[in-house]
Amino acid sequence: MKLNANIPDGPIQQKWDKHIADSKLVNPANKRKFTVLVVGTGLAGASAAATLAELGYNVHAYTYHDSARRAHSIAAQGGINAAKNYQNDGDSVWRLFYDTVKGGDFRAREANVYRLAQVSTSIIDQCVAQGVPFAREYGGYLSNRSFGGAQVSRTFYARGQTGQQLLIGAYQALSRQVGLGTVTLHTKKEMMDLVVVNGKARGIVTRDLKSGEIESHMADAVILATGGYGNVFYLSTNAKACNVTATYRAYKKGALFGNPCYTQIHPTCIPVSGDYQSKLTLMSESLRNDGRIWVPKQKGDTRTPDQIPESDRDYYLERKYPSYGNLSPRDIASRAAKQVCDEGRGVGPGGLGVYLDFADAIKRLGQAKIEERYGNLFEMYERITGENPYEVPMRIYPAVHYTMGGLWVDYNLMSNLPGLFVLGEANFSDHGANRLGASALMQGLADGYFVIPYTIGGYFAQGGFDKVSSDSAEAKQAVAEATERVNKLLSIKGKRTPASFHRELGKIMWDLCGMARTEAGLKEALVRIPKLREEFWRDLLVPGSGEELNQTLEHANRVADFMEFAELMVTDALHRNESCGGHFREEYQTEDGEALRNDEEFAYVAAWEYNGVGVAPTLHKEELTFDNVHLATRSYK
DSSP: OOOOOOOOSSOTTTHHHHHHHHSOOOOHHHHTTOEEEEEOOSHHHHHHHHHHHHHTOEEEEEOSSSSGGGSGGGGOOSOEEOOOOTTOSSOOHHHHHHHHHHHTTTOSOHHHHHHHHHHHHHHHHHHHHHTOOOOBOTTSOBOOBOOTTOSSOOEEOSTTOHHHHHHHHHHHHHHHHHHHTSEEEEOSEEEEEEEEETTEEEEEEEEETTTOOEEEEEOSEEEEOOOOOGGGGSSSSSOTTOOSHHHHHHHHTTOOEEOTTOEEEEEEEOOOOOTTOSOOOBOOGGGGGTOEEEEESSTTOOSOGGGSOGGGEEOHHHHHOTTTGGGOOHHHHHHHHHHHHHTTOOOSGGGOOEEEEOHHHHHHHOHHHHHHHHHHHHHHHHHHHSOOTTTSOEEEEEEEEEEOOEEOOOTTSBOSSTTEEEOGGGBOSSSTTSOOTTOHHHHHHIIIIIIHHHHHHHHHTTOOOOOOOTTSHHHHHHHHHHHHHHHHHHHOOOSBOHHHHHHHHHHHHHHHHSSSBOHHHHHHHHHHHHHHHHHHHHHBOOOSOSSSOOHHHHHHHHHHHHHHHHHHHHHHHHHOOSOBTTBOBTTSBOTTSOBOOOHHHHOEEEEEEOOOTTSOOEEEEEEOOOSSSOOOOOOOO
């Protein structure tokens, strides 16, 4: 299969504008004739649904929540990047583009990244117009702070709840369209499958989470904005409901999955405290602006932090990366934390923690200023740990947070399946092997507000859309297959819960395909995962029925997909014989422990084609070219 990214010709600064000018248009009267299904109502989905409806398309939006406002985008804390240069510190579209490509360890598509940086400035204007309460300076200007991997302040924020405030803005835009009747909002509907007719994505199959009804919905195009797959590890910063089902079912219908092994470990999370935990909690990267990260210099030093003098402290990020210090990129900061803990210098129970200390910032700025910037985060930390971070340093440790991999898309955000568009974290396109902090919100809103409205119109303008309905053979077959799958999960009547299988799978993935990976460990995972999957289908217990609200059934359905997807993820990690960004193979590292890329053999997107459960997928490559940011050893020293 030859992958065509459909990147426009010309200088990178002109590609997007030229592409818009060259794209075919759909006139206003004809827009009403096209129906679009948007799956997911987070920042990418809500902004896309609202904007497409405003343009005149007939839009149906689907969420498995009881309200679109429950989407996981609310959990983003620290901010959203944009190249506004309000601080007059040398930022520009070009610098944001460069930082993003470098931050992704040169494994992203240049054209998509430049467009992201280019439209970032419009996002802030859009959100301010919606009333998003960004932090402001005394004179009324929007405030900015720094994030990892950048030496400028370009991150706009609303205290420590930026994602929530941005989602409220997108949600009110969506709600306006719902009120006007241009968007039909379907709540408590989970996507079970993609319907493909004559090689085009033409609909979805959903299950009503209250009644259990399984039905098809047909349209002219499908947009997936369903987030990432970090919960394959069981413990992550993701909400428990986050899953891979929508994108994985599309993969099984022919959509290619790009770079599934690229997963991000966030360095600033509350450490694991026991086997009883079902998820982990993120402490925003923005805290690294004022907090200093350190561990004791001596192994086994069990003194309380206030008893450890400066001379006995190792501010290891400041020591190893003097240019970026505590704002080193996430993958580098995470591995550095793991290294000092592996050396026996970790703090807290089990030695799996490092200190994030605000004593210097409080002394310099005063507690009131720190509370103004991060108050809700400090309160959240104290409620969870019982420790007051104004008086005692926070304890943090890396945890799974974001997935850079996703369904492969071209420049138009369309997958290799015509009519299937993929936005936000659900696609692979913008972050390479490591996402810079505060870029997830930027990508979600860029895709929804400023990219898909143009590119989907170009697709519709091509014509050739035959009428389809739920009576079609393809729709009926997809409904039948989804129904059979649910019945199979209910009929096993074994002894183990979905949660127990999920926890075991997560431990395999974390131990063997987590922050560090080896050839031997990945091969071991490829032996253990199929065995666990066989046991899952033999000994799963799902009480109740499929004709009612049954959250155990919901979980079982999602874990079933994780059981298959995990094998794809490990396969991708095993084939990529290099280290880059969040993909760290211990066999491939520099003398000082940094990621060692192999540009000669692996400067490509790995796009995998489904061939069946337990059957090796087919690898397709999209070669990456770097005409503007030349390949170089990534250094933050």
